[in-house]
Amino acid sequence: MRFILFGQADTLRELVAQHPILADCVEIRHAEQAVSNHEKPSVALRQFKQSSMRLAIDAVKTGEAHCVVSAGNTGALMAMAKFVLRTLPGVDRPAIVSFFPTLKGESAMLDLGANVECDATNLVQFAVMGEAFARTVLGIRQPSVGLLNVGEEELKGKEVLREAADRLRNSILPIRFHGFVEGNDIAAGTVDVIVTDGFTGNVALKTAEGTSKLITTFLREAFESSLLAKIGYLLARRRMNNLRARVDPRRYNGAVFLGLDGIAVKSHGGTDALGFANAIGVAADMTIHGIIDKMKHDIAAVQSASSQEVEGKSE
């Protein structure tokens, strides 16, 4: 693996020099500008064409880099990546996907916030893209896909969900569609891919993060609340560390803008070296397993299935 680092060349050179092992695999490119976190996406797009973020995305467009990983401003990265890399043929809107621990292993969910409102076509495309993500990044051979709803019954929930479910049940599609799932199915790992609109997905993701923080805070308070509990913690410490590792957000760092004609991964801004390495790992997995070609193929299959269905109905 080789890296091109975009940013203040002097600063980068000093940092890289501290790790001699990087000398042969890192190339530094100076960027005059940097997109700060409070910059609006539209402004970033127009006024930051010489920023480290933009130059890194441009490198993917020209083919010089296989993928881009950034811990910067999410909205700016999304806007620039969409503008420079363009969406895949047949994809109406890119979505943000990420993965997380479940009772059964790991699952992926999308959209996590790129599209506040979605129609049935968007949701079907998210299902196809998310399935390709689960195959390439999570290594699941035939991922199951569920549509997030407020009940498992076919008649429940919003009209747009029933329409998307009808289309995903179409057996011509190369997707193992499970049907509707509910909020508790996310952590249960009932399906490998959870499909939802960007509003619901964002609320669900942040609700899970908040709940996780609540319980671990209560747990820490319980362990610190008496001498016996403290000794108990010391004895159980190794296993507690295993538990912590299982839900460590750094392991699940790396949200992907899926549906672009290029690979762009967003790292949490506040992560450390381990977390950022995992985000790079996500980008590398997607590159090595050729996710872009797989998605192009699958999206074409969906379009063909839809048109066959239309023809079938009109006969």
Add this chain to the structure above:
Amino acid sequence: MRFILFGQADTLRELVAQHPILADCVEIRHAEQAVSNHEKPSVALRQFKQSSMRLAIDAVKTGEAHCVVSAGNTGALMAMAKFVLRTLPGVDRPAIVSFFPTLKGESAMLDLGANVECDATNLVQFAVMGEAFARTVLGIRQPSVGLLNVGEEELKGKEVLREAADRLRNSILPIRFHGFVEGNDIAAGTVDVIVTDGFTGNVALKTAEGTSKLITTFLREAFESSLLAKIGYLLARRRMNNLRARVDPRRYNGAVFLGLDGIAVKSHGGTDALGFANAIGVAADMTIHGIIDKMKHDIAAVQSASSQEVEGKSE
């Protein structure tokens, strides 16, 4: 407190006889029918007029009972309660509210699933009703109210949320409106009342339940995974039990159909005596603190504020 129990009189009599303390405060009414869990709400409404559920709701309507608590079919209870008790003047749609533990204490959230799609007027009414609930059941003097969104900025999210927020910021309203909150603010306890549509609220509630189950399962596995960890657990057991009590779902049992002209509380079907007692406690708190009159007063204030605003604009 006195109870009227509706159901199979013979069975109820046997059960009550086992607790002599109940002899003076319990009255038994026989009901020929019982609404099962798979019954559709529309069918329950038409064909189960002599059911225990319906007779209990009728008792609230006639004034014989102050409130009804049921652990039965949610949809049927909602449909019957709405039909018999009617909605409060000025309330377009009742909502389901419940409360849960947070880092700061307890908060309430609504709607948890009664209304899959909501407009700005519904959300403003939910805010008023939820605020009254937090005052009467949670005992918070001036509850803060937040609107669930995908970002805290005023321009983010859905149009309907921006419209509801604009109206809630109107200083004439008797509500301490915090503004937008995100999914992680639910467990953080950023506000006392979270307002959202029934789809998002249901997904958030179930996502939190699923996450909580995931972490406690991981925790149990960690404690059982080695002898040292087991000993550690024994030493910390008392504090661990405190932790369990803090997040015990039985403490938070009792979802309320808010916005009806009468008090109807839904208990979890799978709860035990402690959980059901808590649901009764919720109904009692609402009765004692006169929540119905408070809501009538507040809803009238909102309507008056809205019409003043309209007059103000047309001047």
